Amino acid sequence: MSESNDSLLVAVMGATGAGKSTFINLASGSDLKVGYGLESCTADVEVSSSLVLDGRLVTLIDTPGFDDTQKSEAEILRLIADFLAATYEGGRKLNGIIFVHRISDYRMGGVARKNFRLFRKLCGDDALKNVAIVTNMWGDVTEDVGAQREKELCESELFFKPALEKGAAMMRHDNTAESAKRVIEHFVGTAPEVLSIQREVVDERKSVAETSAGMDLQADLERQLSKHKQELDGLREEMSELLSKKDKSHQEEIEELTTALNDVKLQLEKYEQQQETLQHRSQAEKAAADEKARRLAAEMEERERSLEALREHTRQQEAKIDNLHGALADIEHKAWEQEVQKQAIDERLRAQEAAHQAELERMRREFEAKVAETVRRVNEKAERAPPPPSSPAAPRGPWDVIREMTIGPQPLPRRGGFFRDVAFIVDQLFSSSRPGRA
Ligand SMILES: Nc1nc2c(ncn2[C@@H]2O[C@H](COP(=O)(O)OP(=O)(O)OP(=O)(O)O)[C@@H](O)[C@H]2O)c(=O)[nH]1
Numbered sequence: 120m121s122e123s124n125d126s127l128l129v130a131v132m133g134a135t136g137a138g139k140s141t142f143i144n145l146a147s148g149s150d151l152k153v154g155y156g157l158e159s160c161t162a163d164v165e166v167s168s169s170l171v172l173d174g175r176l177v178t179l180i181d182t183p184g185f186d187d188t189q190k191s192e193a194e195i196l197r198l199i200a201d202f203l204a205a206t207y208e209g210g211r212k213l214n215g216i217i218f219v220h221r222i223s224d225y226r227m228g229g230v231a232r233k234n235f236r237l238f239r240k241l242c243g244d245d246a247l248k249n250v251a252i253v254t255n256m257w258g259d260v261t262e263d264v265g266a267q268r269e270k271e272l273c274e275s276e277l278f279f280k281p282a283l284e285k286g287a288a289m290m291r292h293d294n295t296a297e298s299a300k301r302v303i304e305h306f307v308g309t310a311p312e313v314l315s316i317q318r319e320v321v322d323e324r325k326s327v328a329e330t331s332a333g334m335d336l337q338a339d340l341e342r343q344l345s346k347h348k349q350e351l352d353g354l355r356e357e358m359s360e361l362l363s364k365k366d367k368s369h370q371e372e373i374e375e376l377t378t379a380l381n382d383v384k385l386q387l388e389k390y391e392q393q394q395e396t397l398q399h400r401s402q403a404e405k406a407a408a409d410e411k412a413r414r415l416a417a418e419m420e421e422r423e424r425s426l427e428a429l430r431e432h433t434r435q436q437e438a439k440i441d442n443l444h445g446a447l448a449d450i451e452h453k454a455w456e457q458e459v460q461k462q463a464i465d466e467r468l469r470a471q472e473a474a475h476q477a478e479l480e481r482m483r484r485e486f487e488a489k490v491a492e493t494v495r496r497v498n499e500k501a502e503r504a505p506p507p508p509s510s511p512a513a514p515r516g517p518w519d520v521i522r523e524m525t526i527g528p529q530p531l532p533r534r535g536g537f538f539r540d541v542a543f544i545v546d547q548l549f550s551s552s553r554p555g556r557a
Pocket residue numbers: 133134135136137138139140141142152153154155158159160161162182183184255256257258259292293294
C-alpha cells in the first residue's frame with residue numbers, strides 16, 4: 120500500500136446502535152447496513168465510499184461496537200486492532216477518530232463507560248487531539264435536557280472530561296449530511312496520528328492481549344471471572360448443603376440452584392474463551408485475520424484510487440471546458456471587434472456619401488446658375504446683334520465636323536434640358552471663338 124498524503128482516514132467508533140453507520144452513510148453517501156432491531160448490525164470493520172471534502176479525499180472506517188450482541192469484546196478488539204495494524208503497516212495513519220454517543224441515553228452506565236475506556240486505551244493520549252466525541256439523537260430529547268446532559272458529560276471526571284482536557288473535541292450532530300460533513304471538516308488540516316494500539320502491535324510487536332487496551336480488557340475479564348467463581352463456589356456450597364439433607368421439599372430449590380450454577384458456568388466459559396481469544400491465536404487464525412485486514416485495507420486503497428481517477432478525469436474535462444470557453448470568448452471578442460469596425464466604416468462611408476451628395480448638389484446648382492447666366496447673356500447678345508450679312512458660308516473646320524457628328528447639323532433650340540443647354544453653350548462658345556463667327 121502506498122502513502123497517500125492527500126487523503127484523510129477517519130475511524131468511527133462507539134457503542135452498538137449509537138448511529139455510527141448512519142453517520143458514515145450521511146457523510147459519504149455510502150450504503151452501509153443500518154440496524155433497526157435490537158441486534159447489533161455492523162459485525163465487521165467496513166470502509167465507506169470515499170468522499171471529497173475541502174478538496175481532500177476522505178475515507179471513513181465503520182466499526183462494530185464493543186458491546187456487540189453477537190461478538191465478545193475480545194473479538195471486537197481483535198477485529199479493530201487487526202485492521203488498524205494493517206493500515207498502519209501499509210503506511211497510513213488516522214487523521215481523525217470519532218466516538219459517537221447518543222445524547223438520548225438516560226445514563227452513562229458501566230457498559231458505556233467501559234466502551235469509552237477501551238476506546239481511550241486504543242487511541243492513547245497522544246491521539247486525543249484527533250478525537251471528536253460526537254453526540255447525536257438530539258431530536259429524541261428536548262434542548263434543555265440534551266444541553267444539561269452534554270454539560271454533565273463534559274464536566275464529569277467519570278465521563279468525557281479527562282479526554283477533553285487532553286485535546287479531544289466535543290461536537291453535536293443533528294442527523295443531516297451537512298452536520299456529518301462539518302464534523303469531518305474538523306479533521307481537515309490535522310496531522311495524522313498513530314494510535315496507541317497501532318504503535319504497540321506494529322512497532323513494538325506486541326500481541327493484542329499485551330496492548331494497553333488488551334490488558335484493560337483482560338483485567339476486566341479477570342474481575343468478572345473471579346466474581347463468577349465466587350458465585351459458583353457459593354452456589355456449589357448451597358447445593359451440597361441441600362443435597363446432604365436429602366430432603367424432598369428442597370427439590371425445587373435444588374433445581375433452581377442447578378440452573379443458576381449452569382448459567383454461571385456458562386458465563387465463566389465465555390470469559391475464559393475471551394481470554395483465550397485475546398491471548399492465543401493459532402498461526403492459521405493469525406494468517407487468516409491478517410489476510411482479511413490486508414484485503415480490507417487494499418479495498419480502501421482501491422476505492423480511494425478509483426475516486427482519485429474520477430477526480431482527475433473531472434479535472435481534465437473541466438480544463439477542456441475552460442479552454443473551449445476561452446476559445447469561444449476569443450471568437451466572440453473578435454466578432455464584436457469586427458462588428459465595431461464595420462459600424463465605424465459604415466458610419467464613415469455614410470458621412471462621405473453625404474459630403475459627396477452635398478458637393479454634387481452644390482456643383483449642380485453652381486453649374487445651373489452658370490448655365491442660366493450664359494444662356495441669358497447669349498440671348499441678350501443674339502437680340503442685340505443685327506442679322507448677319509449674307510456671306511459665303513465659312514469654310515468648315517474639323518470642329519464643325521465633330522460638332523455636327525455629335526450634335527447634328529440642325530440648329531439648337533435656345534433653351535431646353537440641362538444637357539441640351541450645355542451642348543448649346545458649348546456650341547455657342549466654339550462658334551464665337553472661331554474667327555469670323557462672333
Ligand atoms: N433519531 C435518530 N436516530 C438515529 C440517529 N443515528 C442513527 N439513528 C438510528 O439508530 C439506529 C442504529 O443506527 P446504526 O447506524 O445502525 O448504528 P450503529 O452504531 O452503526 O450500530 P451497530 O452497527 O450495531 O454498531 C438506526 O435505527 C438509525 O436509524 C440520529 O442521529 N437520530
